[in-house]
Amino acid sequence: MSSPFDPALSRRNFLKWSGASAAAIAAGSQTPVLHAQAKDGNTGQAPTVAHKYTVCGMCLNACGMIARVENGVVTKLDPNPRFLKSRGMLCARGNAGIQQLYDPDRLKYPMLRKGERGEGKWERISWDQALDIAAEKFMKIAKEYSRCGVLFTPGSDTQSTFVHWFAEVFGSYNIATHESSCLLSRNRAYLDTFGEVPFADVLHTRYIIIVGANPFEAIMTPDTIDLMTARKNGCKIVVLDPRYTKTAGLAHEWFPIKPGTDMAFFLALAHVITQEKRYDQTYADEKLYGINELTEHVRQYSPEWAEKETEIPAEAIRRIARELSAAAPEAIVYPGRRTSDYVNSTQMRRSMAIVNALLGNWDRPGGLLAARQVGLANPDLPEAPFYDDNPENRLDHGMANMMFDEEGSFKHLRDAIIAGKPYPIKGWFIYKYNPLQSLANRKKTIEMMQKMDFIVSVDITMSDTAYMSDLVLPAPSVLERQDPAVGLQGSSACACVMARDPVIPPLYESRPVFDILKGMAGRMELAEFFDFTVEEYRKGQLKGLPDAEKALREDGVYYNPSKLYGVYDGKIYKTLSKKIEIYNQRYAQMGADPLPVYQAPREQPVNRYRLVVGRSACFTHCTTQNNALLHEMMPENTLWLHPRSARKLGLTDGDRVEVKSHAGRGELAVSLKNGIREDTVYMASGYDPLSPGLTRIYGRGACIADLIEDYADHLSGNMAMHETFVQITRKGAV
Amino acid sequence: MRTQLAMVIDSSTCIDCKACMVACKVENQVPEGYWRNWVKSSEPRYADVDWMDSVRPAHFQPGGCMHCSNPTCVSACPTGATYKDESDGAVKVNDRLCIGCGYCIPACPYGARYRHPTRHVVDKCDFCQHRRDRGELPACVTTCPTKARVFGDINNPKSDAAQLLKQNRSIQIVHESVNTQPNMYYLSATAPINWPVKPGKPDAMQFWKLINPSIWGVVGLNALGVLLMLGKQILMSHDKPAADNSSPEKES
Numbered sequence: 001m002s003s004p005f006d007p008a009l010s011r012r013n014f015l016k017w018s019g020a021s022a023a024a025i026a027a028g029s030q031t032p033v034l035h036a037q038a039k040d041g042n043t044g045q046a047p048t049v050a051h052k053y054t055v056c057g058m059c060l061n062a063c064g065m066i067a068r069v070e071n072g073v074v075t076k077l078d079p080n081p082r083f084l085k086s087r088g089m090l091c092a093r094g095n096a097g098i099q100q101l102y103d104p105d106r107l108k109y110p111m112l113r114k115g116e117r118g119e120g121k122w123e124r125i126s127w128d129q130a131l132d133i134a135a136e137k138f139m140k141i142a143k144e145y146s147r148c149g150v151l152f153t154p155g156s157d158t159q160s161t162f163v164h165w166f167a168e169v170f171g172s173y174n175i176a177t178h179e180s181s182c183l184l185s186r187n188r189a190y191l192d193t194f195g196e197v198p199f200a201d202v203l204h205t206r207y208i209i210i211v212g213a214n215p216f217e218a219i220m221t222p223d224t225i226d227l228m229t230a231r232k233n234g235c236k237i238v239v240l241d242p243r244y245t246k247t248a249g250l251a252h253e254w255f256p257i258k259p260g261t262d263m264a265f266f267l268a269l270a271h272v273i274t275q276e277k278r279y280d281q282t283y284a285d286e287k288l289y290g291i292n293e294l295t296e297h298v299r300q301y302s303p304e305w306a307e308k309e310t311e312i313p314a315e316a317i318r319r320i321a322r323e324l325s326a327a328a329p330e331a332i333v334y335p336g337r338r339t340s341d342y343v344n345s346t347q348m349r350r351s352m353a354i355v356n357a358l359l360g361n362w363d364r365p366g367g368l369l370a371a372r373q374v375g376l377a378n379p380d381l382p383e384a385p386f387y388d389d390n391p392e393n394r395l396d397h398g399m400a401n402m403m404f405d406e407e408g409s410f411k412h413l414r415d416a417i418i419a420g421k422p423y424p425i426k427g428w429f430i431y432k433y434n435p436l437q438s439l440a441n442r443k444k445t446i447e448m449m450q451k452m453d454f455i456v457s458v459d460i461t462m463s464d465t466a467y468m469s470d471l472v473l474p475a476p477s478v479l480e481r482q483d484p485a486v487g488l489q490g491s492s493a494c495a496c497v498m499a500r501d502p503v504i505p506p507l508y509e510s511r512p513v514f515d516i517l518k519g520m521a522g523r524m525e526l527a528e529f530f531d532f533t534v535e536e537y538r539k540g541q542l543k544g545l546p547d548a549e550k551a552l553r554e555d556g557v558y559y560n561p562s563k564l565y566g567v568y569d570g571k572i573y574k575t576l577s578k579k580i581e582i583y584n585q586r587y588a589q590m591g592a593d594p595l596p597v598y599q600a601p602r603e604q605p606v607n608r609y610r611l612v613v614g615r616s617a618c619f620t621h622c623t624t625q626n627n628a629l630l631h632e633m634m635p636e637n638t639l640w641l642h643p644r645s646a647r648k649l650g651l652t653d654g655d656r657v658e659v660k661s662h663a664g665r666g667e668l669a670v671s672l673k674n675g676i677r678e679d680t681v682y683m684a685s686g687y688d689p690l691s692p693g694l695t696r697i698y699g700r701g702a703c704i705a706d707l708i709e710d711y712a713d714h715l716s717g718n719m720a721m722h723e724t725f726v727q728i729t730r731k732g733a734v
Numbered sequence: 735m736r737t738q739l740a741m742v743i744d745s746s747t748c749i750d751c752k753a754c755m756v757a758c759k760v761e762n763q764v765p766e767g768y769w770r771n772w773v774k775s776s777e778p779r780y781a782d783v784d785w786m787d788s789v790r791p792a793h794f795q796p797g798g799c800m801h802c803s804n805p806t807c808v809s810a811c812p813t814g815a816t817y818k819d820e821s822d823g824a825v826k827v828n829d830r831l832c833i834g835c836g837y838c839i840p841a842c843p844y845g846a847r848y849r850h851p852t853r854h855v856v857d858k859c860d861f862c863q864h865r866r867d868r869g870e871l872p873a874c875v876t877t878c879p880t881k882a883r884v885f886g887d888i889n890n891p892k893s894d895a896a897q898l899l900k901q902n903r904s905i906q907i908v909h910e911s912v913n914t915q916p917n918m919y920y921l922s923a924t925a926p927i928n929w930p931v932k933p934g935k936p937d938a939m940q941f942w943k944l945i946n947p948s949i950w951g952v953v954g955l956n957a958l959g960v961l962l963m964l965g966k967q968i969l970m971s972h973d974k975p976a977a978d979n980s981s982p983e984k985e986s
Binding site for chain 2: 629
């Protein structure tokens with residue numbers, strides 16, 4: 001056999017392929033893929049082996065994959081090298097997608113609760129029974145309490161678009177998504193500054209400040225990979241984090257900032273940049289609204305002042321401001337992703353967005369990128385019915401000043417459901433959403449559930465939230481289903497379309513949520529709104545892209561070679577002033593701070609530690625800890641504690657402790673880590689579930705959702721998960 | 735020149751995401767609790783630096799069987815099951831000859847071998863032979879997000895691995911007691927490097943050496959059996975086992 005490595009997919013070829021223009025890719029390339037025949041069907045070598053394009057669903061990134069199917073069994077998932085968004089890679093979770101498919105802990109058939117909620121007594125029922133019950137119960141609630149009496153929570157999933165559609169035609173505006181526990185405050189801040197939410201062109205940047213983000217562990221494609229490539233190309237990385245994350249470990253500089261003081265750092269950067277006139281005056285005159293107001297406003301926020309707040313030396317702040325502005329416009333304050341941290345999270349991100357505005361990096365290489373055109377169409381669907389007995393607004397309307405009406409705020413919704421005001425919510429349809437593990441204050445979520453008459457969970461395993469539901473319906477993994485097309489932007493890598501077809505047929509009795517919704521619609525006189533197949537829906541989406549179906553078939557992805565930089569040339573910004581709003585006029589009109597005003601975090605009580613949330617590359621929030629392939633990496637979570645804090649508490653490494661907050665308690669072992677501030681503790685999410693159906697992690701570690709107290713960002717209603725102080729006590733002798 | 739497959743690793747780009755470990759585990763059906771490859775962390779470990787003093791950058795180091803040119807595991811194998819494949823330079827285990835004695839396990843300074851709990855033979859990385867047969871790269875190489883592992887024939891000057899090796903300073907990780915001549919090259923400043931252990935013969939082997947000389951008779955018979963097995967291997971397998979010219983350090 002001649003060496004396969006010279007001509008085939010060598011690293012050099014891979015890089016060449018990655019760098020190829022989108023147009024060349026659409027036209028087809030000579031470069032071999034995973035191997036030459038890697039597409040639907042047989043390879044020609046072994047008739048029982050097929051390689052099929054698909055897209056990962058272990059987190060929301062959607063990375064291109066090639067599934068190897070041998071005799072009908074999926075035996076390996078490999079990265080699709082033609083999928084530029086994921087840079088031809090597949091992370092540990094992606095590789096473990098095969099275990100999600102064949103996990104014995106999977107839900108296998110519909111189950112109806114028999115005993116009390118959470119008692120774990122179930123009766124196996126047929127799909128017809130299940131759909132009859134769901135339709136009947138939801139219609140009963142609709143009659144008694146209005147259609148808004150049913151809450152819908154679609155998680156981040158390709159088929160969630162159908163849950164939104166179902167909620168619309170059923171007639172409830174009460175939809176809460178994953179977003180209000182994740183990135184709403186970031187979105188709010190950037191929308192209110194630039195008029196849209198940007199992508200960071202990490203690959204081409206020369207200087208990046210990362211705060212409240214951890215891209216080497218919280219893998220984002222292509223940002224994570226691009227950050228390493230940029231680093232190799234000489235990009236300087238500065239990380240501020242109370243915890244020595246892997247991103248901090250691989251950065252050029254790491255500052256263990258005092259938690260909750262990030263805004264002071266950015267206001268001081270703005271202070272140096274404006275006082276020393278380190279921004280482009282012509283650019284500012286033309287594009288920025290409120291530069292003079294800012295200059296005046298940040299005069300008070302000197303690096304010396306910021307040092308007292310952040311515990312970062314003033315000289316370092318001044319130096320970083322100078323280095324950052326010298327690298328501009330190929331310089332970024334990384335917008336981050338999960339920003340559900342503090343009660344002033346939107347204003348904190350506004351201060352970061354403002355520094356980006358001063359760098360003049362918008363819509364430029366190495367800066368912040370606008371959304372590119374992907375070209376998917378909206379399929380023709382009938383007009384949703386109007387129900388005039390419905391209340392005027394969603395339940396949590398007005399509970400935060402600048403809430404996104406289509407996203408809501410889970411935290412505020414939960415409070416309103418418990419209070420039963422302004423109107424009751426008695427039903428809940430849950431898809432791929434597990435607030436009992438992922439969101440603050442587990443007890444309060446249970447309290448909310450006890451206010452409800454009927455709860456349906458569609459999930460792949462018996463998650464905690466499924467376990468506390470009344471009807472549990474088994475969903476297939478992404479490898480077993482056909483999905484609508486989705487437009488993705490991979491920062492500067494691509495604007496593309498992905499779609500999935502089943503790699504294998506659904507296992508057990510699992511059914512995709514589309515089929516479940518269609519089945520329910522048919523039993524509620526809503527059949528006409530689901531009178532289509534996923535296939536037809538996708539055709540409608542792709543009607544404006546004549547090359548897309550072929551590309552999806554042959555490459556597993558379709559690229560739209562749309563404009564990447566200069567999207568805003570000759571265009572106005574979608575803000576009130578039609579410019580980049582450093583000074584936000586809407587905020588001024590409604591009484592919020594039009595420029596971010598610093599407020600110190602709440603005083604830390606004596607002998608209490610701030611609990612922070614953070615990610616590991618093997619786990620997607622709380623969904624993959626029970627996956628056998630990933631579970632081995634961390635069989636249970638521990639509490640990170642600084643050795644000096646441990647000494648004060650009389651603890652040594654491995655001691656078991658009780659951790660208490662106003663929300664709840666947990667027991668776990670401590671890990672002594674120098675890489676965490678003395679006033680801060682950390683534990684991984686997703687352990688100590690209520691559900692014994694998660695056999696590997698049941699009874700292991702402690703549940704962070706039981707400890708985090710419920711706070712929300714004032715402006716966006718985004719959950720604030722870093723506002724909790726915990727008490728730590730030794731738990732018996734070991 | 736003979737093919738010598740190798741990995742040239744730029745560990746400074748490793749983010750310790752463990753994708754290579756999971757990819758390998760799936761591809762090679764490595765059972766729970768065992769690994770064919772790994773990612774090591776620099777000492778002090780990334781989370782153990784004292785930020786109040788000086789912060790050293792963290793360093794993560796992907797690894798696996800080094801496919802040594804002077805393999806101590808091959809010398810330790812009593813049946814010839816473990817051999818250096820001359821066709822590609824990889825160190826392999828012939829399952830049909832392996833008796834699961836496990837002598838090769840401590841003989842590897844890198845901990846790259848384990849006894850398979852159900853197949854009862856020794857298992858290790860073979861650079862994904864079955865994938866290479868299909869024209870694919872090893873699973874860990876293909877999946878790596880930052881492409882830290884570069885794989886190829888270092889004796890072929892056109893290969894990426896050979897070029898990377900030529901253009902950069904590199905090091906091999908060995909225990910001071912024996913130069914195993916590993917075929918895993920790390921670019922410049924990798925860490926940690928002091929983790930290999932002294933290759934050891936298993937206690938059982940040393941025990942027999944010390945015991946009553948009459949045992950030599952048994953050992954002789956044993957050796958005959960070994961020779962027969964070797965003969966069987968040569969006759970049955972077209973993958974001719976490498977001649978064992980290596981002379982690893984003897985344990986005292």
